[in-house]
Amino acid sequence: MKFTPGRLAAGAAAVTVVLWASAFVSIRSAGDVYSPGALALGRLLAGAVTLVAICLVRREGLPPRTAWRGIALSGVLWFGFYMVALNWGEQRVDAGTAALVVNVGPLLIALLSARLLGDPMPPRLLAGMGVSFAGAVTVGLSMSGGGGSSLVGVVLCLLAALAYACGVVAQKPALGRASALQVTTYGCLVGAAACLPFAGQLVHEAARAPLPATLNMVYLGVFPTALAFTTWAYALARTTASRMGATTYAVPALVVLMSWLALGEVPGRLTLGGGVLCLAGVAVSRSRPHRRRHDRPTAENRPRPERVP
Template sequence: MTNTTADNRQTPAPTSGRVPDMTLIAVAAPPATNRFLVPAAAAVTVVLWASAFIGIRAAGHDFSPGPLALGRMFVGALALTVIAGLAGKIRLPRGRTLAGVIVWGVLWFGLYNLALNTAERTLDAGTASLLVGLAPILIAVFAGISLGEGFPARLLAGIGIAFAGVAGIALATSSGASDTVSVALGLAAAVIYAGSTILQKRLLPKVDSLTMTWLGCVVGAVACLPFAPVLLHELAAAPTSATLSVVYLGVFPTAIAFITWGFALTRTTAGRLGAATYAAAPLAVLMSWAVLGEIPTLFALIGGTLCLTGVLVATLRLR
């Protein structure tokens, strides 16, 4: 994404053989069309991030947390390099902006994935997604304090409804097998998620989101390089299905989902977009039911309905 000053420039025609920049599409689109692009991008992100909890569980039987994070980031960095190269959008930031992007990459692409992968060693996919589902509350609080976004009554009401749904799902789906460390790591992942979102929101006016996503993923992969020897050993022994799960995690929940996330975050408040990610929790429960055979209870389904209701209350604009 380009800086806001780009809105005043004439939109150039995309060159042959290049992927058109999403920012230019958004600028050129009529306002009515543009209003649909942000919700669509957010929806893609939520669905793909929900599927990541399933992918981690599927690959976690054959890959330990560190190597899994490295494999995912390596694939994601390759995919983003291809996308950014075709789009011609890699423009490295400098100075403090570059330092901020590096910190962001270590936090979200490195530490977040390492914490979540470790938590899901004993937590089921649904419960892990519910713990991380606390992040939107933290994002709204952090954004209200540090970004001056305030605390609109509708946002707070939506968060309250969705949090009640998250709590209900957590009570209904907890298997009792998780230990205190895994729960703490899941909560730590939520804190890292929220802090990274606020940092990204601050940096986006200074660097386009595609470059930021690409560089952050590369930094995350570099931070995980100490796990390379173990990754090579586990790759040699892992079944094809587990390796494909790692590839899926790198291409879809990482490369594509972070592109659409950055696109949406550039055009809406961090609190509003963070509230939309509450939908990931019920989606993860349904996906784990379909893919992993984890059948949700009636209370889990009721909690999921509350989550989606809270998302609608917090994110839909009243006319």
């Protein structure tokens, strides 16, 4: 099989989706011990150490000056604010409500990228996002805790979705000027710097945290952050922000499957149906319309030149 740029980008997006889905399972363990800001800082520090080590091995230099605006904005909004707000919001609302609200993010990405980046909005993309969002709503409602959500928690999750969307749209132009590894590494460093006010909490909580919770925090930094954000940036550089945002609608379906396998949480029929809708919508949004092939002249039907007597 030939690995074309399109196949490599699709594979990178798949790696991102799987690792981001696994993050929700790990956050459940670490989030019971670490406060939102401390968990975000610990995760970003683990990711930054991993990314800087890879940059040194690959001898990646500093990004060009023209890429720093996008790197800084995505670092503060997505790597920093998004992670703190999401961790905080998930402590105040049930998992289903959090997933439902945060999944507004891809819709916001589509709107912002169309407005600010001039991304096209083909009918298949819009239809696929609609199907996936319906699936995400179904999964969220089936997992909701029945009235246990607070207004503050919902607002925090909504702010996290907005920060995520703005961060992705800001990151896209930077990827045209710097490599995916550079954009991810320095975005992670900016996010870690923005979370430094939580350093005291991290040191205090890490001293008494059980080992599994700390290992989950390190896992979040190395895989769903360092690796998954790099594969995301690689794929984003080769497609539109809207299409990449639609791809993340596969995350709720994978979270349901991983929770079933790793935590023994057997999903109900409604949850499974919502997961199927999420995957179907992603398939529709990433499909391309069939091009009608024009009949090409062949040896049999090609007109023959008339012979001159």
